[in-house]
Amino acid sequence: MATIKIKQIGSPIRRPESQRQILIGLGLNKMHRVVERQDTPEVRGAIAKLPHMVKVID
Numbered sequence: 001m002a003t004i005k006i007k008q009i010g011s012p013i014r015r016p017e018s019q020r021q022i023l024i025g026l027g028l029n030k031m032h033r034v035v036e037r038q039d040t041p042e043v044r045g046a047i048a049k050l051p052h053m054v055k056v057i058d
Contacts, residue, residue: 002039008032010053022046023053 008028012020026046027035034057037043047054 003036004039004043005034005036005057006043006047007034007055007057008053009055010050012053015053019050019053022049026054028054 006026008031011031012023023029
């Protein structure tokens with residue numbers, strides 16, 4: 001299955017707890033971290049909920 005790289009570009013400070021939990025679920029917690037995840041609908045949905053905090057890298 002294909003993978004995608006996700007980079008955290010926003011800080012979780014002063015964000016709702018639900019958004020922090022989504023970041024943790026993606027494996028992110030500090031600025032400018034990059035993780036590689038499988039390209040599934042669940043991961044794409046999590047990214048869609050945080051467009052201001054994460055970025056998909058080619």
